[in-house]
Amino acid sequence: MTSITQLNRALAKVQTQLEKLNFYTEAIAAVDVYLIPVSTAYGYKWDGKRGFICIPRISLSKLKEKFFSGYPYASLADVVRHEYGHAVADVFSKQVKTKEYKAAFKSTYSSKVSYDYDPELFVSEYAATSSAEDFCETFMYYVKHMGKIPERFKTPAIKEKWSFIKKLSATI
Numbered sequence: 001m002t003s004i005t006q007l008n009r010a011l012a013k014v015q016t017q018l019e020k021l022n023f024y025t026e027a028i029a030a031v032d033v034y035l036i037p038v039s040t041a042y043g044y045k046w047d048g049k050r051g052f053i054c055i056p057r058i059s060l061s062k063l064k065e066k067f068f069s070g071y072p073y074a075s076l077a078d079v080v081r082h083e084y085g086h087a088v089a090d091v092f093s094k095q096v097k098t099k100e101y102k103a104a105f106k107s108t109y110s111s112k113v114s115y116d117y118d119p120e121l122f123v124s125e126y127a128a129t130s131s132a133e134d135f136c137e138t139f140m141y142y143v144k145h146m147g148k149i150p151e152r153f154k155t156p157a158i159k160e161k162w163s164f165i166k167k168l169s170a171t172i
């Protein structure tokens with residue numbers, strides 16, 4: 001169960017990190033975050049006018065993570081970082097719909113093509129499921145590590161994605 005106190009604590013932590021990394025712009029600060037009763041998944045959603053982040057109080061995918069192996073544990077702060085990745089991609093869609101994005105992530109943000117997970121190419125298994133999730137998983141680790149790439153991610157493919165995110169922070 002996620003309480004509003006836990007969510008607010010995770011939000012405060014992640015928003016401070018986003019601010020230091022130059023991602024917490026006015027438009028990102030305006031993205032609402034809701035704690036909802038129950039859901040199959042966390043999510044960044046669109047109401048037709050603007051996007052918002054939903055964090056379920058009880059998430060069925062979180063239970064899956066807990067009870068089935070193969071789903072690595074993600075902290076609430078990690079989930080929040082990931083969802084802010086979707087918000088950044090949405091708010092700064094112009095910078096994401098670029099050839100630089102395509103060069104780093106090998107497809108467009110909206111591409112639904114999934115790949116076999118390869119740790120040389122992706123930061124996580126979930127990152128291999130689509131280009132958008134690849135961006136958000138890489139973004140999550142970028143924020144978590146304050147822009148400093150961990151040793152295990154120092155592969156040519158991941159370094160390229162990492163530096164796309166770094167460059168993006170300089171243009172917004």
Ligand SMILES: [Zn+2]
Nearest residue numbers: 082086133136
């Ligand atoms: Zn996602």
